[in-house]
Amino acid sequence: RSEAPRGYVLADAPGPLDADLLRRLDAWWRAANYLSVGQIYLMDNPLLRRPLEPGDVKPRLLGHWGTTPGLNLVYAHANRVIRERDLDAIYVMGPGHGGPGPNACAWLEGTYTRRYPAIRQDEEGMRRLFRQFSFPGGVPSHVAPETPGSIHEGGELGYSLLHAYGAALDHPGLTVFCVVGDGEAETGPLAASWHVNKFVNPARDGAVLPILHLNGYKIANPTVLARIPDDDLQSLLRGYGYDPVPVVIGLDTNPAEAHQALAAAFDRCLDRIAGIQADARERGKGGLPRWPMVVLRSPKGWTGPRLVDGQQVEGTFRAHQVPMAEARDDTGHREVLEAWLRAYRPGELFDDAGRPVGELLGLPPAGDRRMSANPVANGGDLLRDLELPDFRDYGVEVAVPGRQRHSATRVLGAWLRDVVAANADQFLLFGPDEVASNRLSDVFAVTGREWMAATVDGDDHLSREGRVVEVLSEHLCQGLLEGYLLSGRHGLFTCYEAFIHIVDAMFNQHAKWLEAASAIPWRREIASLNYLLTSHVWRQDHNGATHQDPGFLDVVLNKKPDIVRVYLPPDANCLLSVADHCLRSRQYVNVIVAGKQPELTYLGVDEAVAHCTRGIGVWEWAGTERRGELPDLVLASAGDVPTLEALAAAALIREHLPEISVRFVNVVDLMRLLPAEEHPHGLSDVEFDALFTTDRPVVFAFHGYPWLVHRLTYRRHNHHNIHVRGYKENGTTTTPFDMVMLNDLDRYHLVADAIDRVPGLGPRAAGVRQAMVDARTSARAWTRQHGDDIPAVADWRWPG
Amino acid sequence: RSEAPRGYVLADAPGPLDADLLRRLDAWWRAANYLSVGQIYLMDNPLLRRPLEPGDVKPRLLGHWGTTPGLNLVYAHANRVIRERDLDAIYVMGPGHGGPGPNACAWLEGTYTRRYPAIRQDEEGMRRLFRQFSFPGGVPSHVAPETPGSIHEGGELGYSLLHAYGAALDHPGLTVFCVVGDGEAETGPLAASWHVNKFVNPARDGAVLPILHLNGYKIANPTVLARIPDDDLQSLLRGYGYDPVPVVIGLDTNPAEAHQALAAAFDRCLDRIAGIQADARERGKGGLPRWPMVVLRSPKGWTGPRLVDGQQVEGTFRAHQVPMAEARDDTGHREVLEAWLRAYRPGELFDDAGRPVGELLGLPPAGDRRMSANPVANGGDLLRDLELPDFRDYGVEVAVPGRQRHSATRVLGAWLRDVVAANADQFLLFGPDEVASNRLSDVFAVTGREWMAATVDGDDHLSREGRVVEVLSEHLCQGLLEGYLLSGRHGLFTCYEAFIHIVDAMFNQHAKWLEAASAIPWRREIASLNYLLTSHVWRQDHNGATHQDPGFLDVVLNKKPDIVRVYLPPDANCLLSVADHCLRSRQYVNVIVAGKQPELTYLGVDEAVAHCTRGIGVWEWAGTERRGELPDLVLASAGDVPTLEALAAAALIREHLPEISVRFVNVVDLMRLLPAEEHPHGLSDVEFDALFTTDRPVVFAFHGYPWLVHRLTYRRHNHHNIHVRGYKENGTTTTPFDMVMLNDLDRYHLVADAIDRVPGLGPRAAGVRQAMVDARTSARAWTRQHGDDIPAVADWRWPG
Numbered sequence A, B: 001r002s003e004a005p006r007g008y009v010l011a012d013a014p015g016p017l018d019a020d021l022l023r024r025l026d027a028w029w030r031a032a033n034y035l036s037v038g039q040i041y042l043m044d045n046p047l048l049r050r051p052l053e054p055g056d057v058k059p060r061l062l063g064h065w066g067t068t069p070g071l072n073l074v075y076a077h078a079n080r081v082i083r084e085r086d087l088d089a090i091y092v093m094g095p096g097h098g099g100p101g102p103n104a105c106a107w108l109e110g111t112y113t114r115r116y117p118a119i120r121q122d123e124e125g126m127r128r129l130f131r132q133f134s135f136p137g138g139v140p141s142h143v144a145p146e147t148p149g150s151i152h153e154g155g156e157l158g159y160s161l162l163h164a165y166g167a168a169l170d171h172p173g174l175t176v177f178c179v180v181g182d183g184e185a186e187t188g189p190l191a192a193s194w195h196v197n198k199f200v201n202p203a204r205d206g207a208v209l210p211i212l213h214l215n216g217y218k219i220a221n222p223t224v225l226a227r228i229p230d231d232d233l234q235s236l237l238r239g240y241g242y243d244p245v246p247v248v249i250g251l252d253t254n255p256a257e258a259h260q261a262l263a264a265a266f267d268r269c270l271d272r273i274a275g276i277q278a279d280a281r282e283r284g285k286g287g288l289p290r291w292p293m294v295v296l297r298s299p300k301g302w303t304g305p306r307l308v309d310g311q312q313v314e315g316t317f318r319a320h321q322v323p324m325a326e327a328r329d330d331t332g333h334r335e336v337l338e339a340w341l342r343a344y345r346p347g348e349l350f351d352d353a354g355r356p357v358g359e360l361l362g363l364p365p366a367g368d369r370r371m372s373a374n375p376v377a378n379g380g381d382l383l384r385d386l387e388l389p390d391f392r393d394y395g396v397e398v399a400v401p402g403r404q405r406h407s408a409t410r411v412l413g414a415w416l417r418d419v420v421a422a423n424a425d426q427f428l429l430f431g432p433d434e435v436a437s438n439r440l441s442d443v444f445a446v447t448g449r450e451w452m453a454a455t456v457d458g459d460d461h462l463s464r465e466g467r468v469v470e471v472l473s474e475h476l477c478q479g480l481l482e483g484y485l486l487s488g489r490h491g492l493f494t495c496y497e498a499f500i501h502i503v504d505a506m507f508n509q510h511a512k513w514l515e516a517a518s519a520i521p522w523r524r525e526i527a528s529l530n531y532l533l534t535s536h537v538w539r540q541d542h543n544g545a546t547h548q549d550p551g552f553l554d555v556v557l558n559k560k561p562d563i564v565r566v567y568l569p570p571d572a573n574c575l576l577s578v579a580d581h582c583l584r585s586r587q588y589v590n591v592i593v594a595g596k597q598p599e600l601t602y603l604g605v606d607e608a609v610a611h612c613t614r615g616i617g618v619w620e621w622a623g624t625e626r627r628g629e630l631p632d633l634v635l636a637s638a639g640d641v642p643t644l645e646a647l648a649a650a651a652l653i654r655e656h657l658p659e660i661s662v663r664f665v666n667v668v669d670l671m672r673l674l675p676a677e678e679h680p681h682g683l684s685d686v687e688f689d690a691l692f693t694t695d696r697p698v699v700f701a702f703h704g705y706p707w708l709v710h711r712l713t714y715r716r717h718n719h720h721n722i723h724v725r726g727y728k729e730n731g732t733t734t735t736p737f738d739m740v741m742l743n744d745l746d747r748y749h750l751v752a753d754a755i756d757r758v759p760g761l762g763p764r765a766a767g768v769r770q771a772m773v774d775a776r777t778s779a780r781a782w783t784r785q786h787g788d789d790i791p792a793v794a795d796w797r798w799p800g
Ligand SMILES: Cc1ncc(C[n+]2csc(CCOP(=O)(O)OP(=O)(O)O)c2C)c(N)n1
Pocket: A066, A067, A095, A097, A154, A155, A156, A157, A158, A180, A181, A182, A183, A184, A185, A187, A213, A215, A216, A217, A218, A219, A223, A300, A320, B432, B433, B472, B474, B499, B502
């Protein structure tokens, strides 16, 4: 037994909407729902000009109905307040599986046709809109870069509030409507996100209106927030610092009442937001405002079939995906589908040509005020270049390579300070409470840490105007930065290298967004997502194994080559050069790995620019090869600590094995190792062979897991000669040099590796090799006794 | 100007502790604090027999003081209630950087000496305890596997409550004290964890007592929870379903008052827990209980130096790490350090031999009741083998290979149902609301989904006794399972393949725990962490690119080979065999990737056992090689969909290129590809060469990113002939076959690859090659027109 929706007659219900607006708003909502159901099921007969036939229904029914009427309802009501209040607004939909909703709304607003001219606002356009949805060669089933007005995919749940808040930062005129799924709300990132309101300044930033959508279910289960006592829910949301405004819709609520209740809630919330902003902007009020939010309880799959094959669907988890999965082949299912569609009374909504009737066209706001057309949601449209002070002016003097120590991140910090100062409305720095620990504190000379909650005497650089966002959540840092970038601004996320894995999944999703967006003509390029990973594996000797993991690079390199970039600057000036490059770039994810400890510097700033622009290069001063002759050995390095060890190894070879000629190659841009066909930065084989030879042994000291270098170079002619040292998961709390020894990346081991690989050298250099082994033994013994590294290593400088 | 602690005289304060107990408890706390400070700073002179000299102080001061006095305070008070109530209890410390605390407490309890006999309970033992901490060759600075009584490392913050709750599940007699750092509380996983109380059955499970430690700061910033209005905090915690009991300690609170307040709070909470459990166990009370928790506001670094170099330290973020970083070389700093240590009055705490005085020894509980000795925290001690029904009985009939379709996970589900039933107190299934979606619903024949909150008519298998834990958070699933395993039980986590990246970082940390624990003699092996990744990349055609990511394997393979295992069973019977193997294993992380869609089956259950035990094998029925001769081509596959495509390619070659002899190799155990020196499962070169030849082209159809196979095989003789197809980030919403075509993994492309690689074949097989290209074109065109795959593919069966 199945029960098709019967449709409804709009009741009289008191509230802020006058009867005419109520009717029109409801009609618009019905139209959006009709178009949503059409997308999920139909490939033809979009206006039901004839009874549905099997061939009208798609063979594979892929989509999610349950969340969609709620998303559409919020869309319709957002449009009402946008018009009435002339709001500049966008809409973030947490349950991104409700893809049919925003497609439908954008089509009704005319934006879909503007973006995709073949999808006209007429019957044939409607047919194509339906057919292309979740169809091969068409558009994704989820909200996606293809969706006009979207900055949030919602395929992987949990990031909606972060994207919403990220977009609102530094956009004082913006309002972001953000639907949070009650299932989504169970995720870690979402659960932590509510507190972002402590970092939003009502004077400087825009507003987010969260709408917690309690449709009661996720895929197959009820949701926690829908089933805890209402008192607890109220408490929880107040505890997060919000003022929750409830809207309760039951299975049998007349939509008129629902509309009036939601309209009243929206009015109340938007009045309150306006009040908060006026208090802050006009009356200079401080403190932490209590922002409003809506709690929308409504049946999952509302207005859909109540009963299918004897089981309740509307108002249960069974409405999540596609009710009546057999609608193509089962006549009963198909009849329910047809009745369901007709219950929206399409005849009232679309004219004979299939165009939305005039009063529907008139409901949404116009031009850029339409959420589907708002340039904020196509951030590249708003993007302005950063003002970047000349990084060369911040470089350190390097009279002789390898003699002086500088903390690379501290040097960068001075430049970043001036970047922050020069871009006071379009650049933010994010970090999980590590900006100072990562030695970027110079930025605090010009700005503070954003903080709206209480302060006490002795607080360090907390500020309502802070341009540094610090919260102990890598998820929050990442998600806010994503939202900030997607809406057309710039930023940098600094993080301990090991803990960046916390956002692997978010990185993946952002990279996938960029991959897809790059192929969409109307999507404009946005600023790159820049990571500065520091406190890295080789200098987390004091924190131990949990803090030692360079594997984010492996995750990053799985994404499309046109999106990802990895840089391993060997010293402070190189870091400056690389950072400048990254902050200017577009549509990439840039990963920079650089240490914060004082380390030797090798290149003057001009040399650094040349080296980093090349991305790879021979350091002639470090090698001993004779021009015009092939070297006996290539010593290569990537990363600051590996470069230090490789240089020290080069010095040892020079001293103990003067007959061996060594070429020293340093890699800054890891992508250079890839074949040119596989990455835009990849070296041609000719270039690669020139650097690494085709037949000489290569000992490669690498920052990360050693097999990554093999993965990048396995196609190269000389690959079988490449011998890589890197982190192989040997770590604990110990000294810095013991860390490299534990992983056989130390200078002594590199020399032994060289002896083992240069043909014929082994038997001749047995004494040197033994000295290297002994040097390791005694260096280790020293640490056990003194708790520190041998002075010969700790104070080592390039002897040149 | 610096200000050393002056020590304190214990006041008279009313409360549950009588004067004597109060004094002893405070003395124990002072001892723990003394021993903690000693570990951070001293390498000699542990009892301050002479004034501190530079040589007594470690050259590198590595540790975290700020959190430690709070951790010790809770330890002392937990011991009091354990004794008085004869509790079976363990202690999870969220801020794991407070490693000195649990070391000190375990030493005071005698467990440290039991575990590490060289660290005696005397002066020399104390010297060693101090010296080894954060010292080369010593113990980590954080709580770690080395720490007696610990199941929680806390290096990467956010998982404390999950580990605590995971340990409490199915341990009805257990109480877990769990300190949550107020910084830690900002993380996503922690923020979501509070709601785990909805999945804890007071009749069946133990209790967690969360202690939110509001010491006000994280590294350099105040914390959100410490700075929101107290009303909001109360609301928040009530909203999470707790009854928060506040304890407020100020900088100038006399410790006596603090002890009485905390003791009273503990009594109140433990009475309440006992009441909840009695209600549930004796009076059969249902509903969702309101569990108690403690909110402990205390100064960060309490009892440490108030002022250092003119800056306030005690009670601020400056107490986080090591106050007075120059204590070795700066006399002023060293004097403060000495005064600080003396303020604990060590002379009262330790006798002349350096042993804790008798009344300290008498304070903790005895034997296994000591939290540092509780076997729950060394889970392998409690581990019982699973009762596993014979999986062979659940196998599907395979009369002829490749003719019939079965959903592998559905077949597994029947076996899992009986595993669940046979292990009703030691096996749990975790999933982010996907157990049914992943076709394991057979388990619901014997159990339900754990659920304590409200239920309504029509709910699907919610139960207070459920052995399936479903919550929409991969973090929660992972963390609870970790806690459950670490405390000696078994489990399985099923997840969409793409979204398992959400827990990359948690996986890393658990793997690191296992790596370290394996090297500690007294740590017993625990059950493996088993992942079943399904809804995988090749069958997420309907959900689109966001759901397509096989890269977890790359993350997993960065960890130590003795810990990680990856299985790609090609069909239902192989999945059964692999799952049985994984559930029996110990101390590994096992990753199984298997589809949920009905797919062809190839091996009968006995053949499956042989094949999976080997981990790799030739499928003679699928190849055309002549015994005794080398094949022209090796077609290899790993993963269910790649195997299907490779078989279809083999069939096409057989049909169109009968002159080509093909060997078909299937890989189940990915680790077999690694060299034997690099992984215990690795094939020797002889074995590898026998399967893959040393000179024939290998076309390898792989489930994941193709370069992973190269990374595993780059050392092999025939590596340059291995040509891998896999996922290369081309995805969207489309048909299943279009997905494989998009990534060139389809049968037609594999045939073309074969033609391109078999020497001399290209020019001879131009016609066949063209037919393959055309077949792709028309298969794609068909999808665009019909929205589905061509019947020849959709209905394909092995023709053999
Ligand atoms: C992180 C993550 N885990 C699992 C899923 C699989 N999934 C898709 S939709 C869904 C339920 C979503 O429920 P809710 O947020 O309440 O949305 P709604 O009810 O509005 O559909 C789940 C678990 C996912 N998309 N993301």
